[in-house]
Amino acid sequence: MITVGTLEAKNRLSELLDRVEKGERVQITRHGKVVATLVGDEQAKQERASRAMEDIRAIREKIRADISKRGDPPITTDEILDWIREGRR
Template sequence: MANYGVAEAKNKFTHLLERVEDGERIVITRHGKPIVEIVKAAAAAPSKPVSAEAIAAALERLRILRESLPPADMPAADMIREMRDEGV
């Protein structure tokens, strides 16, 4: 497992990705402390087709959930702006 500082990892990103593709684990550090570990992604299993009935059932559950929620006091854009300004 190799360790790289943020700046060095940024400059060598393509090279690091090639090493990860070859199975190596890479740790990115900031001020000497590990921040993130990059590992090769596992191959995803092929997904099964979803039936129209399953999709309809999921949409019905979402409709019921949406109807059970109280109405919003303000438009979504205003709510997001307020959350951003409050640092939430």
């Protein structure tokens, strides 16, 4: 990853975009503080998908813990499919 100031980023934008296309990250700073990070579109999509999957796993674990606390038996796939079918009627 490289870090450049805003003026340098403006002057070298084409070069920086070429580097981003090759998979590199570019941080842009203003007065020494990072204000933006350039990341390739595919990489950004993959990172969003990974975060979404992590969130889903965390929610699933919380639901499992809540069900376990109440002493309810685990929900089966067949039950979920039955609920979906009932909702379609």
